[in-house]
Amino acid sequence: MKNGRPVLYPTYVMLMEASKLVLYGTQLHASDYVTSGVPCIMPQDIIDGKISTGKIAYISEENANRLSNFRLAQNDIIYPRRGDITKHALITSRENGWLCGTGCLRIRLNTSSILPQYLYYYLTLPHVKEWISQNSVGATMPHLNTSLVGQISVSYPTYDEQHTIASILGSLDDKIELNRRTNETLEAMARALFRDWFVDFGPTRAKMAGEAPYLAPELWELFPGRLDNEGKPEGWKIGELHELGPVRS
Missing domain, CATH: 3.90.220.20 (DNA methylase specificity domains)
Incomplete structure (x- = not known):
């Protein structure tokens, strides 16, 4: 080299x-x-x-x-x-x-x-x-x-070979970028879903307001129809992680 x-x-x-x-x-x-x-x-x-x-x-x-x-x-x-x-x-x-x-x-x-694209990858x-x-x-x-x-x-190499190399690597980069954006979108959706279900208690509040279901029936049925005196869905409990099972380091 x-x-x-x-x-x-x-x-x-x-x-x-x-x-x-x-x-x-x-x-x-x-x-x-x-x-x-x-x-x-x-x-x-x-x-x-x-x-x-x-x-x-x-x-x-x-x-x-x-x-x-x-x-x-x-x-x-x-x-x-x-x-x-x-x-x-x-x-x-x-x-x-x-x-x-x-x-x-x-x-x-x-x-x-x-080719500039070839030089970039080189x-x-x-x-x-x-x-x-x-x-x-x-x-x-x-x-x-x-x-x-x-x-x-x-x-x-030859200009044609450079073009082929740059095209293949460019396509791979495009796919990687698409996957990255898709993952970001999915992560944002997951965060929004978690907040709606377990922070804002959206499904329960929607039921209390008489709104139409916005989840699949089997999921909709999992959420109580009202909040308790502590402001959480009726029947839900607040606990610590160790109560569910052993926590190991």
């Missing part, structure tokens, strides 16, 4: 030869950020290979136009300059035109020989991430610079 390049394909190129690498320093002040406008991607917004908008910052369109050189384009790849320097994200059509914020490094390919290889970690500078907190990233050697 040389400069993060596992022996995969005979053809390879150093990133400094295949892309334009740009570091972004502090260009904005706290007063420049607004509640809505053009999103400005910071290192903390790079999560699991994607851009998270949960806590993303915004600047005005006027400021964004002033900093047009900081605009990102679809298929750019960005890294954080400090901290977890092996994580990165591929800019999609959604983030096209957003700003590359303080503390990020941008990779923009200038060759048609390498940079996730353990060998590459290990090389980046081992060669990063900084005693207390590792950080990246264009010189280091430019030395990464990218081994690549």
Whole structure:
């Protein structure tokens, strides 16, 4: 392996030869950020290979136009300059035109020989991430610079093979993301159901109000028709877990 390049394909190129690498320093002040406008991607917004908008910052369109050189384009790849320097994200059509914020490094390919999606997945290889970690500078907190990233050697097959590889891995990522969202939805539904049944006592209150059943008949019958003097469903008890059986550590 040389400069993060596992022996995969005979053809390879150093990133400094295949892309334009740009570091972004502090260009904005706290007063420049607004509640809505053009999103400005910071290192903390790079999560699991994607851009998270949960806590993303915004600047005005006027400021964004002033900093047009900081605009990102679809298929750019960005890294954080400090901290977890092996994580990165591929800019999609959604983030096209957003700003590359303080503390990020941008990779923009200038060759048609390498597919951006292939490069994104190549940079996730353990060998590459290990090389980046081992060669990063900084005693207390590792950080990246264009010189280091430019030395990464990218081994690549034909363009058609790159497309096939990226398509397969992209489909797997899509399925993983779909499963993650499905799990989040199911967890939210389970929490809401638990709260309705065992905190708010929704079915019992619905019966008391004469409302139509909203559960399957066999479940609906499990809930009493009124609350007791303590405000819980009649016949239900409040106890401690050990009363139900032995608790072992």
